[in-house]
Amino acid sequence: MTSGNPIVLSVSGLTKSYRTAGEQVAVLRGVNLAVASGEGVALTGESGSGKSTLLHLIAGLDAADGGEIVLAGTPISGLGDAGRAELRRDRLGLVFQQFNLIPSLTVEDNLAFQSRIAGRHDAAWHGELVARLGLGQLLKRYPEQLSGGQQQRVAIGRALAAKPLLLLADEPTGNLDEATADEVLALARDLVTRTGCGFLMVTHSARLAATLDRQVTLHAGLIA
């Protein structure tokens, strides 16, 4: 843990089970995890171990059965759907494996989309993101006119445009070749350092996980 920095995410005793084919399956059995501002944490674990489930709960996209998630001092279980959506919009950056850019918007408008909705658009920071992510020549293009690495750079920029407290990334480099994955992750880490937000990234790659400050593994429903 980055000593002295405030905790932006605190997960304690988190439980979640799903009912499938009439059977109750416990995916998370009491997960504890803390991420400090400025800290990069890699979350690994076998396929099906519950990594995406944990990120969805942290993002407020689904509700836990028990336990607590505290984001920047706010317990999200106390918020309704609207409150969770607002917190997600204003305080979180999300990046997924499938870039999820809006096909009908240019790179420039994709980048600014979330920060505008959040009412936190900052032209100077927008310009810095464009420069650092090397997107200056691509602003008028549409997502389908970009390579995978370029699309993911836009997705990272969009996620960080509103200066979130926490960046959540679920296998963000899973669709990229190794060299492009390294480059995109290095850019993300540089920008995380620049904003001082916390960074929680799910990855299959032990090599990429090792480049973050700390590694945690989800196994049998727990983070040891």
Ligand code: ADP
């Ligand atoms: P990971 O991201 O580590 O591969 P997931 O969090 O996607 O794992 O899934 C963990 C387990 O929960 C899997 O067994 C998966 O089938 C199950 N699961 C995930 N989401 C649902 C859902 N909405 N309904 C039923 N089961 C689900």
Ligand code: MG
């Ligand atoms: Mg997953």
